Amino acid sequence: MPQTLTLDEGQWSPPPGWPAMSRAAVRDTLTAPGERFEMDIVTIGDVPTRVWKNAPENLRALLALARTHEDREFTIYEGERVTYDTFHRAVATLAQHLVSLGVTKGDRVALAMRNLPEWPVVFFACTSLGAICVPLNAWWTGNELAYGLADSGTKVLLCDAERWERIAPHLDEIPALEHVLTARSEAGDLAAPAKRLEAVLGGPSDWTKLPDIGLPDASIQPDDDATIFYTSGTTGYPKGALGTHRNLLTNIFSTGYNAACAALRRGDPIPQPAQKVMLTVIPLFHVTACSAGLMAAMVAGNTLIFMHRWDPVRAFEIIEREQVNVTGGVPTIAWQLLEHPDRSKYDLSSLEAIAYGGAPAAPELVRKIREEFGALPGNGWGMTETMATVTGISSEDYLNRPTSCGPPVAVADLKIMNEDGTGELSVGEVGELWARGPMVVKGYWNKPAATAETFIGGWVRTGDLARLDDEGFCFIVDRAKDMILRGGENIYSSEVENILYDHPAVTDAALVGIPHHTLGEEPAAVVHLAPGTHATEAQLQSWVAERLAKFKVPVRILFVSETLPRNANGKILKKDLKVLFEKGRS
DSSP, X not given: OOEEOOOOOOSOOOOTTOOSSOHHHHHHHHTSTTSTTOEEEEEETTEEEEEETTSOSSHHHHHHHHHTTTTSEEEEETTEEEEHHHHHHHHHHHHHHHHHTTOOTTOEEEEEOSSOTHHHHHHHHHHTTTOEEEEOOTTSOHHHHHHHHHHHTOSEEEEEHHHHHHHGGGGGGOTTOOEEEEESOOGGGOOTTEEETHXXXXXXXXXXXXXXXXXXXXXXXXXXXXXXXXXXXXXXXXEEEEEEHHHHHHHHHHHHHHHHHHHHHHTOOOOOOOOOEEEEOSOTTSHIIIIIIIHHHHHHTOEEEEOSSOOHHHHHHHHHHHTOOEEEESHHHHHHHHHOTTGGGSOXXXXXXXXXXXXXXXXXXXXXXXXXXXOEEEEEEEEGGGTEEEEEEEHHHHHHSTTOOBOBOTTOEEEEEOXXXXXXXXXXXXXXXEEESTTSOOEETTOHHHHHHHEXXXXXXXXXXXXXOTTOOEEEEEESSSEEEEXXXXXXXXXXXXXXXXXXXXXXXXXXEEEETTTEXXXXXXXXXXXXXXXXXXXXXXXXXXXXXXXXSOSEEEEOSSOOXXXXXXXXXXXXXXXXXXXXOO
């Protein structure tokens, strides 16, 4: 039955005169004819869809726009500084090389590396040709990476040394792969068919010497295929979300629209684009960083700082030295910045905003960001299937509704549907969240059945349980899909459960999420062993760690003497299992 929930928004007193405008008035003002956020209606997959009229046509157009920032620093990584002009030279050089390898429009080119200056170079070299870039999760194991490469039919792989070390033993599983270019590898360490990316580009410090050449010719329409981002599915097998140029570029104006909304609600003028310094600490292989972050940053001429690995003290040093304006990514990052005992030793006054998405955040965090840093908190909701941003909330609106992920941007629509998807629910009722707009991907790569089940008439069934209030603000209350969000990383229970079931001693297993102060939640398992067998928590954790990425390994495993409780349909009652961890039973 549908559920109606009441608001419980915590302690915050709006300043006098806030809000200066209603949400409806803000939308009418920002999207009026001739304004920056004017909308148009185009047909996408036979569905009339509102789009941002002034968005770039394709990623080539975005690249040309970014080059106008010339000597502005684009990326900073461990002392390596790359300007927008230098970045463009590297992209054009690599694009020409990809053409020489036979890459044409529609070919899949995979990208598997940590956040390095090479990452956006590879991404734009692929997509500027009309090829499909396949950013793979750099935390995946060799088996998982091989699956993504084989499933996508990747022709060319560009990766860093660590990823190549994992992938190389699995070449027999990747029949379509013809060429491999590795970044930051020693020549003597490479096994065929890998070659060093530096042989084509040199290192980032060498990119200034690259010739100023143009991109290879390519004809690309807004709704042409651009990316395959993998998102785990409830079957335990990753699904590739097939994204378009329009999907990615929609985020540019969605980000700007949300910022303009906050200003008008406050009574301030609409802010003009301004160049910022951003500490990017979440991986670019996530749509949050790539689509919502990278795209908008390139239009504005922002500087993106990458870290080799996340460390709060190192982040403090960078924020102070580089005068960072914006950081965040997931709530975990914000909590660690707030609670670290060394925070007071550094000048963090340059911070203007700490924004995040991808995981639920406590209302306390929203208020603390404002109180402790004097920065504006921001959040949003999206998923791989929506190429990131669908909703957004920041500033006073977020302080006023700290459990909301915001209303949809002007080109998007949300609705709450009943369990079987046949009827729309009323304001305040909890049901499955459906979303539509120009950010929704085409479907799943080579999975027509899953596509038909999830994408319906322009709408995507999100699997999230949510409610909308009378102003359209969205509140995610639970997840219909069996998924755990650990610090912004998706962990689908069935994937881990299948690995546990493969252990010879395990006859029954279930994965649940248990609360964690900074990560949001962590995976924990309840297991029943076969009579006469034995396994310890450490042994089963090691079993999973050998087969899946480390963030998917259960942090706790409890053993029960009986098989797990199920309902009449045979579904495990996971809500009953969470109580075991609360009570500390085993």
